[in-house]
Amino acid sequence: MCRICGSFATRATGQELAAVSGRQRHGGPDAHGAARGPGWSLGCNRLAVTDPTGGGQPYRLPSAPGVVAVLNGEIYNHRQLRARLQALGHTFPDDCDGTVIPALYAEHGPGFVELLDGMFAIALVDLRPDEPRLLLAVDDHGMKTLYYHAAADGGVRFASELPALLAFPQVPAEHRDEALDEYLTTRTCLGQQTALRGIRTLPPGATALATRGGSLRVYRRTPHRSSRAPLGVRETLRREVRRLAQADVPVCAITSGGLDSGLVTALAAEHANETQAPPLHTFHLTYRGEWPGSEHGFARAIARRSGTVHHQVEADPAEFAELLPRTVWHLGQPNADPITLSTYALFRAVRNEGFTVALTGDGADELFAGYDRMRTALAAPPGTGWVAPYVASLAAVPSALRETLYTSDYRAFLADRGTAEQRIAGRLASAGGDRHATLSSFETFQRLPAYHLRRLDHLSMAWAVEARLPFLQPSMAGLAARLPAPLKTGKRALYEAAQGLLPAAVIRRPKQPFLLPVEAMLVRGTPLMALAQDVLTAGPHLDARLSPRGLRALFAAHLRRPTGPSAMALWALLVHELWRQELCALRPAPIRASAAPVLAGAAA
Template identity: 30%
Template sequence: MCAIFGIIGTYEEEKAIEAFDTLAHRGIDAKYIIAKDHCFLGVHRLAITNVTKTLTQIYDQDGLQILFNGEIYNYEVLAEELQLHKPSEIDVLYTAYRVWGDDFVTHLRGMFAIAIIEEAQVKLFRDPFGKKPIYYTLDEQRFIFASEMKAIHSLIPLTLNREIVTQYLSFQTPLSPKTFDKKIYQVDEGEMLTFALEGKRIARKKYYTPLRKTQVIENEEHAVEVLEKSLLESVALRLPKEVKFACLLSGGVDSSLISAIASLEQRVDTFSIGYEGYEKYDERPFAKVVAEHIKSNHHEVIFSKADFLQTIEEVVSSLDEPLADPAMLPLYYLMKKVHKEGFKVVLTGDGSDELFMGYRTYKEFYALEQASGLEFKGWLQNYFKSHFSMHKEWEWYKRIFEESTLFRSTAEIFTDLQQNRLLRMNVKDNRSLAALEPYKEEFEQYGRVSPMEWYSFVDLKVMLGNVFLRKLDRMSMAHSIEARSPFLDKEVVATAFSCTPDLRMMKPSKALVKNVARKYLPNEIVDRKKKGFNYPYMEWLQESGELEVIHRIQEKMNLFNESELEMYLEKGKQGMFKQHLFSLYMLCKWLEKVNRRS
């Protein structure tokens, strides 16, 4: 695990090193640099595999350079197949590339961002689900790539993309490949990007999709058997052999199951976070039940209002662009504590809800889809258009009656019409849907038609790939911790998308996962009602006066219509539109930081 950075073209070595060193938090154990004419390459290493070896992290041989950020969990299996004796991961990558060419990436089982420089070309590869980031930019003098945008911004100033604000307000973040900078892009998940020096051409190619059917699973018993087998293997592959690891344990069925499986062969450490005085948000009692059941060495962390306010400043300072998930703040604080205890790796339960239909809203949306068959929906369409409401249900019915795509990911916050009323710009209806068009095309290309499969697929792309995994990477790597998510293994994902929609939507919610979990966890954990992650972030923001930053940015940039903005702020005092307000707060907090630096 590490950070990678490269400049192909003209550069000043001192400035290149300064840019590279902005990524030092991602790899604190060693750094490696190659500086040649028209080529600067750098790697910061976080030693997790082959810890005692002094490795060459930049492979430079036969006119080929390889830089690698991530973990290849099956590298020893691939080494045996390629007849290599005790190689490092990067040795395996080199040989695999020589043997299989660009298709080498399809043999990998892990999380990664890989750069290969060969014969006047740069090739960037990103893992299938977007766990590890890689950004790039191109101008007349050079092509730059980096694990985080801050390294690129050390060399070129931010060119703010005001148009991307609508996408951020829709989905909590810009959707890959776009960013808040007009000149910087990110490589998409499951994508290979090629930059050719001659003609300075960029080509993008998808090498992975979860939609390709390898089998169809229709029987519940068989589905549970296959899922359990793939999960056991996935967790085993992700247990580090050379450094301390811990499991993040919320007390929900997903993180509890991962923790329980990890504890089968050894005693594990578990971490949970809670909020004193806010018991309705606190899940520590459930986490404690699981910890006692699996006999883990359990750590409880308390997140106070003071911790929250301090964490905001640290997170905003580290973010290259705004992210509207309030869960990132306690996660950042928890990772800080995990790091202080000496752990380098954590296991998480991310991915289960999206793959196995764990969100309550999935069933609500599917029930609503049935309204598309109403005989007199034309009249209802006209009625809804002339009777606007701020309630989300109004937007849902409008989409149904217009025969538009209803579900646009669990990440959706502001609808297009809400944005049109709030922003001082014209936001056309269905603008958010246009951003999802590449996903829609991919979904239809592979012959998928079930609404339930669309819900899962678009959330895998948006909620997971663009929001949760981005959050997880930034908050963990800020403290030099590698986060591993066993549910997001290619084999586990293939199992999910091989199951028929009816199997994945069986009652109770996440029935397949729960049927596996019954072998490893108490029934009180398996059967308890899902509790969405929450904590008193809005109460703390209001009490502390932090929301005043929205007024300061409004006065400086005039982004919003005043009356609509005040409506959100007033409704927020009544406990409404919390997520909407938090997204506005993070946007303005980030813009204030950017304005101070410019």
Template identity: 35%
Template sequence: MCRMFGLFGSNKRNKIIECIESLKAGGPDEQNVRFLRTGLLGHTRLSINGLLNGSQPYTLDGRHCIFVGEIYNHKELSATYGITRHPGDADGSVILPLFERLGPRFVEELDGMFAIAIVDTRQNDKLTLYTDSVAVKPVYYKHSPGCLSFASEIEALPDFEKDDRTIQASGFDTYGTFRACLGAQTIFPNVKVLEPATYLTFDGERASIDHYVPSPERSLPERYDVAALEADVSQAVAWMTNAEVPGCSTLSGGIDSSLIAVLANRHPGMLNAFNVWYEGAWQEDETAYAKMVAEHAQLRYHQVTVENDRFPSLIERMCRALSQPNAAAHCLSTFRLYEAISSGGFRVALVGEGADDFFGGYDRMVHVATAFEQEEALSAYIRDLAAIPSTLRARLIDPEAVDMQYAMRLKEFIRGLPGSSWFRKIVQFEAKHRLPYYILHRVDALSMAHSVEARVPFCLPSVYRHAAVCEDRQLVNQQARKRPIYECARGVLPSAVLARRKQPFLLPIAGMLRPGFPIFDYLMDTVRSSCRTFDFVNKDVLLGCIEENMHRPTTALGNSIWAWLIFEVWANEHDITFR
């Protein structure tokens, strides 16, 4: 999987060792820096395949390349374009030969999850940065006249200075509205992130961004065919189980991760499956379904527990690992899950993210698809995206830091997206404008913090393209959602798992934010400290929310309190100041 960074047009090289150290968890096996005439390329390696021949940067005829992630169709591309390979070559060895043959849009032929940097020394160190079609692997960058830096994590940008850590107080409102910072602009004013299916070219002065369309998206099937989808999902899983290091699956008990885990177990070395849940008895507990799937498929089941007394230390380490704040309550369990996977000696984990987003798996999407009053359904959809309800944000946050027009602007943005119905526009928004930033970048950060590569079969273009040819009713109706995924799982998973009501994987945070739980004590200690956010967050309103949740806990209150706590801890861990 690896990590990377680079700097061009600047002589600031004093932070190179610091950059390497900050990326070492995601690349513990080998660290290299290549100095070029106008800049440098840095790479830290997590060895998965090509253990002997996978060192980077790659070099070919004056071009240098570093990349992170995986290119799963590299063997097919080598055969198609006559690329000579040697035994033990890693998948990245095809990149420069493809660039030589096809030019900068060679990326359209790749089926994988990746971020790539190519420097052409024959064109005055011209730099090109790529990200995959859903930006599974983030590329953060900072551009100023004559200078561009990039990195897999914001803290590793070679010219990320103290002044860059000053952010707008309104960033908290944006975060509370969407649970994360969506889009190219990060929470840091001077830092952006490449959007899905884009590449950036820097010629030493200017940076330009172009979009591309992956080949699988340009060769769509004529119509939806469940057998073709099954074949492509199976192929994706087969590609992703190919590793020269131990691999496993994550298993929540839901249909997506269960399907991936069972299909993965058909391949050598993929017997192990990990589930995570919280100490105590909670009604949201789905471990029974995960155990049922494991027994059905004869998987070796590993139960991971998030112990109550570890919450405070886990929260701080988790926030340290996140380049941007993320209000997903299950961030904590995700972090703990990958910690256990790493401790078990595994470096690859197959996961189920992406199926809901591309195939219509969320309740809010179904409500839009089946509603009689579409405008009201869209308004309800936008409200459902928030970590903190708009009515509470209006009381909790300083009025000058609140954007009450966000809903209108988001509705207009969604209206302008491709799609013949509001539902298809919503699918486009979820898959290409929310999934990368809220889910995939979070999974990337929390898994790589423990030197684990999380692989996402449903996010390959060869898989999600099938959703594009489905009619709306083939994806969802009043009785069912993401119907193609259920059709793939029929006969593979136990009937009880197929028949169960969909439930999001949540932290039962409202119940925990009460006296008697260590997380509550940690919350109150944080509130009593010199909080960085209290210049624009009303402490009395926050305390009122905490008091109300103690007596009448609700999901909305629990999520709101949690969202503030994570933002405050994240700001403290990253030494953030506000203006």
């Protein structure tokens, strides 16, 4: 697990590469490596997980001359791949998973990525004289993010984190006009787009190729399919948990108190017991004091039944106003989910207790239609308008309130270009075919990578912790796709798998997301409210697309009578403005708020 960066078909000085690496060193504190030559560079900050004493990056092999590579992530089938390559005459200096990459490329070319089973972002430079080229690739679910900027002159620059990419002086930090509306409509920018113009992420299951003098071409691979014999849900998940629990560093589990992480916890603890390993350690985050929606009782019940060493992490709300700007910086672009703050605090505790790998239950809701919005949309009778309510449920700020928060110029701009809500609704309505397949595709390949996995990756790696996701392994994803719709709706198959593994109270409890009680915390007299008032009433420094009058009205209404929607709206706006401040700090020179002349004014 690492942080990677580099460039191709352009010059990058050692000082520039060091600056880029420096901004993401928190994710790879164990070693730093870099290589560069005429028109290319590769860098890596390493978090040593597999073969900690080996695995120096960038990777090179005598049997693959001219091939240089860096890896962020884990290749779980590296031992099988190494055995095959050794039979072909390749030798390896260590047992690190990424060491096989140059040899795989030498044997299979760009198609080698389809042989990989894991979570990864890879950058590889082929320097052989016939046609030097760059290859970038990410895993099928986009568990490891790779940001890139492709310049008009053909130069490509990339990094694991957006602030790091901006350390290349040639990469512009320019707000994308549509991004504010996208963010407030879906809680982050979905798909390949980021909040900044010209900076994109590789989509899930993508490989990108560039040659000198040519443009970067991105294509989607055929999804990796597991070759293992099909099993039931519990046995498939058990196999994946056991496989991912193997590491050369300490492994723990995140236990929220819900079904998904509870299943992973129970199976990981079972594995530790059967292999006579030390007891599994589990981590649950709650908040100091009394707050609504606490799940710590359910988490303790799971830990007791599974026999784990349980850590109840009590975050102090008094420090949240201090932690939030740091959290926003690590995210790199706005994400309106309040649990970003909780996630940041949780992984801080995991690292402080000496753990480098954490198993999580992420991805189950998308594969098994666990979200209320998905169940509601699937239950809507044929011929009824399920699309509009579903899209509305994604928002950080309801449509009517968004209208009052935008300036007249920005409303006119959106009327001309179309709103994010209109674009998403149009895409879903025109998909046709099976409603379950349409929703699953959108949730899994649009929302999950951008909103959920990117958040998990950045905030775990902010503390140098590798988060592993058993539910998003090929065998689980393939099994979920094959199940009849009734079994994979509302996570029915997972509830059946949990019988006898989890306490009955956990299985019977209503679904509840891991959350920060922002409605209770964002009220008069709290540090978070003081921060919101300070940041969002900054006058001339406010985003020119937001109406000061609309903001004042939102504050007044919320202070009179706090509600969930108004608290969520203030939270989303606070995160966005903190992100703009962090962006300005990254680039001291003036940053253009927008490239569209229509936004020049700031009318209410």
